[in-house]
Amino acid sequence: MDLKQKQELLKLLRAELKDGFLGEEPSGENRLWAEVKREALVRAAELLLQAGGRYQVGIGYDARKSGKGFALIHSFAFDRDGLIAAIRAFAPAEDPEFDSLTPIIPGAGWSEREYQDLLGLRFKNLSNGKRLVLSDDWPEGIYPLRADIPYDLMPPSAEEVAFRLEQAPPGTTVIPFGPFHASLHEPAHFSVFVDGENIKGCEYRGFMVHRGIEKLAQTELTYNDIPFLAERICGICGSVHSVNYAQAVEAASGLKISRRAEFIRVVLLELERLHSHLLWLGVAGHLIGYDTVFMQAWRIREKIMWLAESLTGNRKTYGMVIIGGVRRDITSDQAENIKRVLGEVEKEMLQLEKAIIKDKTIQRRMRGVGYLSREEAIRWNLVGPVARARGLALDSRKDHPYAAYDELVFDVPVVEDGDVWGTMVVRIKEVYEAIRIIRQCLDKMPADRPLALELEGPIPPGKQGLSVVEAPRGEAVHYVLTGDGQQPERWRVRAPTYPNLQAVPAMLLDNKLADFPIIVGSIDPCISCTDRVLVVELRSNSKRLLKKEELESISRKMRPGK
């Protein structure tokens, strides 16, 4: 949190952009909210990139109510200085056009395509202008994130509409992985182009589990209802999203929660990391055909689920986080129980690790598979264990400390392997680090109160807050713009799988088809985290029973080989 860096950046922006730079919104020392003119947005992004920033996410919202048109924010993280800089530009409502960042930052493509679909913004020089988020039979001209569109709009659905996928390069056939496939947890479509057993390319079509979470939060729910919704964004990293949202609102409104509440949040987050990594270990074993590793890893994980149930009341949706703190305390009995369970888990994990780390057959399936070099990892803005396996020392707990992490001592494992085996080693080491962190928390937790702050007045509208949390899969970013009516005006969730998925086609090139599941599995895809914004599209309420021959003929017509 170097104040100097923030001042230097401001000086740089002012000098280079001249009258393109409109001002800065005052905030804490580790956030920079700069306002620029629409035409200067790309130049500002370029400057921040050259100054060492890492692109995080693009955020757009409908600001027509206040007369400003449409807003677009791009946020950059400066990891060595613990600073996050966000540049915002407005476009008038009658001409919502921006310049695309994709020529300099290819990873910005998804954010821009998302707002193209959801807000109706237009981007010049956007490299891939296809629909990202909305389904293909959604009517044109209806942009769900705009304030005048209701959250439960149900336009008439259509059959016989398909996403226009890329043509397979000559000499290859298309193998469709998805939307239903045994190796994917959630629906997603990977159209893999193979030549025999070698993968020559891949195209991804996702956002099939789009549930309308951000819109729901902006219209129907109030500040304290949203952590319960955020928890259900993902079935594995639930408290990550609820803590992240709570931190963003607390940052926006300037609330300072008690130290004990921060420690309890850290315990919940690390417990979640433990169970998530054990889950991943099992799934990775299953994807290479090794079911014994799957069963044993999940057997160890079950102990953590029981621990969470006795601590929070539920195995997975902890429901412990609200704005201002946490809902339950950790008593000394519970602390003893936690230590006992952690001891057992550590012992069994050591046993499991010794059994699989030197196994030549597992190494033959995972070494050299899904190789991506360090430069490519930087180019695609990878985060999380996927990046740490390629030599990038990125961890939001160290770079942008939040909750109680500034007081805790732990290591961040980084390896240079660059393949799927590296991600496995990183995740196994993180399990031990997580156990170490929880033990420290239980010892260092202060006894101050209150666990949940009583707010004196309503949260003021118009304030921005951005928070990052290290999810088990990487860095998750939440942005909140407070609004009136005790609701956020805009809440943007960027899960860590968002940038990681964009790198999967690069990881798949020149690997064998049999390695497809383990490569996709190595980024630990949490596709429910990745697609959240906007309205669920329900079919119309009419029902009709299809006869057997009709069903047969429809399914035969829809066959991908045709």
Added chain:
Amino acid sequence: MWLWTKIKQLTLFRKAGRVTLKYPFEPRPAPEGFRGQPLWDHTKCLGCAGCANHCPARTIFLRDLCQELRVLLYDSSRCTYCGRCADLCPEKAITMSDKYELATDNREDITQTIELFMMTCQRCGRCYDMEIKNYLDRLQTLGYRYDSLQVRKVIRLSTAEFQPEWLEKTSTYSRPERLEK
């Protein structure tokens, strides 16, 4: 070396044995502090609608039937067992039980209804300022269709502000054709 790792893997199950529980043939009680189905205590409930106002799933309803009767309906279809209602109740009338075996084919089994006889205001003779403070009436002003207690489907007419003519103006109002390859 290879053989040794295989033997180690083979013996991973030795200490743990068989971990399959005999549930449902043996009961499995929930731990203490488990958030199961919320149970209302009708002797303590005031009818303040605190639980109804703060339920994130909007599954608790309050309605004035007539001058003296207020009905609280816990329609558990969307309940997420978060426990906010129990936290907020000023009279501690709600407890989160440890019941988790709640699957049924009849909604009545898990619904709870409380009918509260209310005192009347001595000045104006009505329950109290229910048109504004009553959560359900507030819902109705926004368009929730909840006419009677028998009709459980609460469908919010948020499309009340949306003009269907906008759909006609869009370029793909007619059912879209299959996009050409």
Added chain:
Amino acid sequence: MKAAVVTLNLLYFLALAPLFEGVMRKLTARIQSRQGPPVYQPYLDLAKLIGKDNFNSAGNWVFRLAPLLAFSSVLAALSLLPVAGRASWFSGASDLMTLIYLLTLSGFSLLLGALASGNAFSAVGASREMMTIVMLEPVLAMSLILGAVKSGSFSLAAALSGIGGTKGVSYFLMLSVYLLALQAFVSRQPFDIPEAEVEILEGPYLEYSGPNYALFRYTLNLKRMFYSWLLAAGFLNFFGSPGLILSLVLQTAVILVVCVVVSVIGATHPRFRIDQALKYYAVLVLLALVAVGFGVKGF
């Protein structure tokens, strides 16, 4: 009498093949700290599958023919087998080449079925199955040919007794090759590449359901039992030819032991990729050739 023996042998195979699958599933589950299904579960599975609607999802007659062809060719192969060391009723009209052809026919009908499915995943599974058959059938053929070389006749009973006859270098080499290939013959981890895949969703069997699928699974179980039987009645036949019942009991015991070993190896290995497996098979084929060479030379 001889017809009754053949029928008895067929019934023996048909009745016990799902049981061995059940034993393998139970043992795998126990290694994974689970309870596992009861040992008779595969019978219930087959009964359930047969009771379902026979759905022709590919719409052509080859799709319907393939499982029938696979099942019937395996049954035909089984009826040729000598029982308790005595040649079967069909030995006048068949020899070990017929056996090999019938087994290969069964494998090919799986390929036919996979390619008739018209599904991209089935096509990938079919190509993997094809590569596996091309590399593995020579190992089976050479085991039997070694026996034929040693005993001097191509008849099946003679070949079987010839394999286990003189225990020289060729015998031990062939035995080790066969044991190393056994895991691939019975299609268990690490070699269950063509079928039962997370990657290609069961590959060749993807489009099959109901009675068609029941026939394919039964074929697979019978083939597994056959390969274990070959080990018991060929390589490990230490008891000569005792009475009918006794030899059946001994065979069952040996097959059970083989099932246990196969399950243990299957539960402790991930699945290999097809290119890794092919390198492994190539080495096995070479070693089998060397073993036959030794056998010809009289070792």
